[in-house]
Amino acid sequence: xxxxxVFFVGGLIxxxxxxxxxxxxVYIPSxxxxxxxxxxxxxxxxxxxxLQSDSFYVIGNGLQYAAIPCLFAMANTIAGERYQQTLGYxxxxxxxxxxxxxxxxxxxxxxxxxxxxxxxxxxxxxxGTHIAAASYxxxxxxxxxxxxxxxxxxxxxxxxxxxxxxxxxxxxIFFGALLILSGANVPVHNLPAWLxxxxxxxxxxxxxxxxxxxxxxxxxxxxxxxxxxxxxIGLVYAAxxxxxxxxxxxxxxxxATLERA
Amino acid sequence: xxxxxxxAFGWLFQMKMLMRSSxxxxxxxxxxxxxxxxxxxxxxxxxxxxxxxxxxxxxAVMGIWSNTATPAGSAMARERWTGTLELQxxxxxxxxxxxxxxxxAMATIGIYSxxxxxxxxxxxxxxxLQITDPVAFVLAVPATIVSIGALGFVLxxxxxxxxxxxxxxxxxxxxxxxxxxxxxxxxLFPSWVRPISWLLAPTWGIRAxxxxxxxxxxxxxxxxxxxxxxxxxLIGVLLVHRALDAARDKGTLSLT
Numbered sequence: 464x465x466x467x468x469v470f471f472v473g474g475l476i477x478x479x480x481x482x483x484x485x486x487x488x489v490y491i492p493s494x495x496x497x498x499x500x501x502x503x504x505x506x507x508x509x510x511x512x513x514l515q516s517d518s519f520y521v522i523g524n525g526l527q528y529a530a531i532p533c534l535f536a537m538a539n540t541i542a543g544e545r546y547q548q549t550l551g552y553x554x555x556x557x558x559x560x561x562x563x564x565x566x567x568x569x570x571x572x573x574x575x576x577x578x579x580x581x582x583x584x585x586x587x588x589x590x591g592t593h594i595a596a597a598s599y600x601x602x603x604x605x606x607x608x609x610x611x612x613x614x615x616x617x618x619x620x621x622x623x624x625x626x627x628x629x630x631x632x633x634x635x636i637f638f639g640a641l642l643i644l645s646g647a648n649v650p651v652h653n654l655p656a657w658l659x660x661x662x663x664x665x666x667x668x669x670x671x672x673x674x675x676x677x678x679x680x681x682x683x684x685x686x687x688x689x690x691x692x693x694x695x696i697g698l699v700y701a702a703x704x705x706x707x708x709x710x711x712x713x714x715x716x717x718x719a720t721l722e723r724a
Numbered sequence: 725x726x727x728x729x730x731x732a733f734g735w736l737f738q739m740k741m742l743m744r745s746s747x748x749x750x751x752x753x754x755x756x757x758x759x760x761x762x763x764x765x766x767x768x769x770x771x772x773x774x775x776x777x778x779x780x781x782x783x784a785v786m787g788i789w790s791n792t793a794t795p796a797g798s799a800m801a802r803e804r805w806t807g808t809l810e811l812q813x814x815x816x817x818x819x820x821x822x823x824x825x826x827x828x829a830m831a832t833i834g835i836y837s838x839x840x841x842x843x844x845x846x847x848x849x850x851x852x853l854q855i856t857d858p859v860a861f862v863l864a865v866p867a868t869i870v871s872i873g874a875l876g877f878v879l880x881x882x883x884x885x886x887x888x889x890x891x892x893x894x895x896x897x898x899x900x901x902x903x904x905x906x907x908x909x910x911x912l913f914p915s916w917v918r919p920i921s922w923l924l925a926p927t928w929g930i931r932a933x934x935x936x937x938x939x940x941x942x943x944x945x946x947x948x949x950x951x952x953x954x955x956x957x958l959i960g961v962l963l964v965h966r967a968l969d970a971a972r973d974k975g976t977l978s979l980t
Contacts, residue, residue: 486888492892496895500899511909632747638758642759
């Protein structure tokens with residue numbers, strides 16, 4: 464019972480306390496305005512380059528922008544403890560580590576999901592893309608799975624944030640890599656052959672592909688494989704991220720670098 | 725002479741400070757490369773018929789704006805956090821002369837980004853940098869940097885009352901990338917967008933650089949970029965008085 468409380472209540476309190484972007488002066492420009500302009504930027508570049516349709520970029524960037532809340536928030540809510548000088552107190556508590564760290568991921572997934580849905584709806588309305596009404600529900604499910612998968616990468620980011628000072632730099636690098644590799648703007652088959660396997664192994668690639676198929680009228684059953692792959696990738700990254708956090712915790716105790724910022 | 729010395733040393737000092745920050749230095753170089761890479765893939769795979777150098781030059785100037793928008797938004801907030809804002813305001817020189825070299829230094833960091841983008845385009849995508857008018861090109865680059873730095877100066881002054889000004893600066897990154905025509909011709913936008921683009925110095929900066937590289941002399945565009953930059957400085961100088969007076973009246977200068 465205590466673990467459940469740590470997971471839900473602890474996760475929510477940590478999110479509110481450590482993710483300083485919840486201030487409207489940050490939230491609105493960063494999570495509501497910027498994704499819409501990212502969509503517009505790539506829609507217009509796409510029109511200039513004559514590569515894909517508008518809906519290709521609306522869906523690609525709408526889902527890819529979930530990376531911003533998922534990467535930055537995950538790093539803030541775990542590695543941020545070090546900057547607040549509270550990491551030591553957290554790590555000496557008897558609370559189980561799994562609910563302690565993974566509980567912080569739940570609000571991150573929820574916010575990533577919301578940001579993505581908002582970007583998709585508003586970006587799509589501005590550009591004028593049409594998605595069949597029957598496709599909304601399965602696309603929303605795909606967005607949720609994609610936000611979860613991206614939060615898995617966010618956990619790795621948070622683990623690295625316990626040993627690297629500049630979490631904002633790390634988050635931006637992961638975001639940039641996803642911009643290229645996830646197929647948000649460049650179809651995966653247009654990437655160099657050696658990059659394609661990397662693309663298949665990162666979060667969002669399968670989610671974006673599934674959402675595009677659904678928007679084009681495919682049934683949910685036909686994209687089940689893609690959604691399953693996205694979920695599996697999320698699980699693998701989450702497991703790796705959790706292991707990394709535990710590993711860096713042990714390492715920082717051994718080397719007495721726990722509070723080094 | 726004293727003003728020139730102040731601007732020069734201010735610029736040098738701020739450059740050294742910025743170069744010590746991984747966020748402002750090598751992320752500033754690396755981050756625009758991700759967008760440049762996407763643009764290269766899109767233009768190479770697409771059927772738009774534009775030369776890749778068009779995208780390479782646009783992406784290179786994107787880096788200058790990228791290095792200015794977010795840091796300039798929070799320039800004064802950062803001085804507040806470090807406790808140096810009151811000292812700078814109390815200094816016997818005009819505060820604008822303290823702030824301007826800072827935002828121009830931010831834009832200057834963009835030179836690294838610009839060079840890195842052009843090199844990346846050449847090494848990874850085989851984009852040759854062929855310049856039709858080298859003199860105009862050499863003049864267009866610093867003119868663009870100074871004018872973008874001046875735009876950053878206005879942002880820094882406008883956002884002085886906002887504690888989370890970095891987010892507002894960051895929010896302006898994409899819109900300026902979009903409507904300044906770095907990667908998209910202005911003719912593709914609705915007609916109401918174009919007058920806004922014309923008021924932005926980066927629009928004329930990229931026109932000048934791209935014109936010098938691909939078409940020929942672009943001195944008119946260089947003049948427009950510098951003229952708009954001078955206007956921004958004038959607006960900033962006028963606004964900075966009001967902002968500082970208001971902050972002094974309300975006792976909020978050091979409010980973080």
